[in-house]
Amino acid sequence: xxxxxxxxxxxxxxxxxxxxxxxxxxxxxxxxxxxxxxxxxxxxxxxxxxxxxxxxxxxxxxxxxxxxxxxxxxxxxxxxxxxxxxxxxxxxxxxxxxxxxxxxxxxxxxxxxxxxxxxxxxxxxxxxxxxxxxxxxxxxxxxxxxxxxxxxxxxxxxxxxxxxxxxxxxxxxxxxxxxxxxxxxxxxxxxxxxxxxxxxxxxxxxxxxxxxxxxxxxxxxxxxxxxxxxxxxxxxxxxxxxxxxxxxxxxxxxxxxxxxxxxxxxxxxxxxxxxxxxxxxxxxxxxxxxxxxxxxxxxxxxxxxxxxxxxxxxxxxx
Numbered sequence: 001x002x003x004x005x006x007x008x009x010x011x012x013x014x015x016x017x018x019x020x021x022x023x024x025x026x027x028x029x030x031x032x033x034x035x036x037x038x039x040x041x042x043x044x045x046x047x048x049x050x051x052x053x054x055x056x057x058x059x060x061x062x063x064x065x066x067x068x069x070x071x072x073x074x075x076x077x078x079x080x081x082x083x084x085x086x087x088x089x090x091x092x093x094x095x096x097x098x099x100x101x102x103x104x105x106x107x108x109x110x111x112x113x114x115x116x117x118x119x120x121x122x123x124x125x126x127x128x129x130x131x132x133x134x135x136x137x138x139x140x141x142x143x144x145x146x147x148x149x150x151x152x153x154x155x156x157x158x159x160x161x162x163x164x165x166x167x168x169x170x171x172x173x174x175x176x177x178x179x180x181x182x183x184x185x186x187x188x189x190x191x192x193x194x195x196x197x198x199x200x201x202x203x204x205x206x207x208x209x210x211x212x213x214x215x216x217x218x219x220x221x222x223x224x225x226x227x228x229x230x231x232x233x234x235x236x237x238x239x240x241x242x243x244x245x246x247x248x249x250x251x252x253x254x255x256x257x258x259x260x261x262x263x264x265x266x267x268x269x270x271x272x273x274x275x276x277x278x279x280x281x282x283x284x285x286x287x288x289x290x291x292x293x294x295x296x297x298x299x300x301x302x303x304x305x306x307x308x309x310x311x312x313x314x315x316x317x318x
Contacts, residue, residue: 001013002014002015002064002065003022003043003046003053003066004021004022004024004053006022009043010044010046010051010053012039012043013025020117026040030304031068032070034103035070038068038097038104039068041096041097041100041101042066042081043066045093050089051089051090051093054083059084062083062085062087063081064082064083064112064119065082066079066080066081067081067119068080071134071136071144072135072155074133076103077101077133078106078107078108079104079107079108080110081109082121083112085111086109086111086125090109091128094127104129106131106133107126107127110146111123111124111125120146131145131146137161137188138161138162138184139188140187140188140212141216142182142183142212143182143215144182145205145207147202147205148182148204149181150181151302153303156300156302157302160300160310161184161188163300163312164185165188167269167271167314168189168246168269168271170189170244172192172193172194173194173243174195174197174241174243175189175190175193175196175197175243175245175246176199176235176242176244176246177197177199178228178248178249178258178262179200179228179250180200180205180223181200181202181208181209182212183208183221185246185273186221187213190220193220194220195220195221196220196221197221197222197224197242198221198224199224199231199232200223200224201228206223206225210223228247228258229254229255229257230257232257232261232262232265233261235261240265242267243267243268245262245265245271247270247271247272247283248272248273249272249274249279249283250275251279252276252279253276253282254279256286259287260290263292266317267317268316269316269317270287270292270314271312271314271315272284272312272313273311273312274310275302277299277311280311280313284315288315291317292315292316293315293316293317294315295314295315295316296314298312299311
């Protein structure tokens with residue numbers, strides 16, 4: 001959540017519509033109550049320790065965002081403080097937060113020096129505890145770092161992944177998982193598949209995926225660090241012919257290079273998971289132009305009481 005300074009106090013909340021003006025929010029019904037308690041404590045400590053707040057217009061100040069992640073089954077919490085630069089007071093804040101909230105297993109400082117609306121930067125420092133949280137997804141034991149993608153609604157995500165597996169029919173197949181993140185989707189199918197190849201552009205997520213495979217004794221999986229389009233093109237050029245491709249792109253969807261390379265490998269099935277129905281429709285249309293037929297689509301309400309919906313689509317080679 002973005003941080004701002006209002007009436008001399010540090011506040012945290014959501015941006016007003018079509019602006020970057022922060023509307024203070026003390027409690028959010030969509031988040032665990034613990035998150036509100038931790039956020040309030042962090043803001044109070046920021047004021048006590050005189051940690052300045054980032055001003056987007058002037059590109060001044062330090063603390064930019066407060067980012068929390070919790071394991072649904074483990075209850076472990078990672079507190080990530082996003083800042084423009086390091087200051088010694090962050091270590092004091094981290095120790096105080098970890099002492100007050102035993103659920104916090106680690107506090108991470110993420111450095112974002114850029115003049116951008118992208119939340120996370122490339123540098124990270126563990127202030128106390130450990131960088132990752134542990135959890136379970138579809139029976140797979142996972143460790144997740146702050147920059148690794150992980151669904152916020154675990155029970156609904158498990159239902160979504162089960163549907164994806166049903167569409168994929170991974171038994172005895174070579175499975176290519178593009179935009180694989182920490183490997184949760186592919187690893188949930190790996191023991192049925194003949195082989196799993198995952199591709200992800202975030203190095204920390206790739207490392208998480210490799211560790212998660214080892215942790216679950218999955219020996220038929222490999223993970224490469226590459227953009228989805230580049231990875232698909234590389235595999236196509238090397239002669240790899242996956243039987244099934246899993247696509248789980250960000251909201252902007254897949255680029256042309258990824259879709260073309262996927263179709264060029266001629267898999268029997270393409271299973272697309274999307275958090276944006278509009279870009280999913282666009283990409284499915286393009287895949288139908290590249291020789292596939294859209295067979296099934298099923299929505300999942302991962303974000304109750306919002307306008308957002310996740311969906312999983314099955315396309316088969318004509």
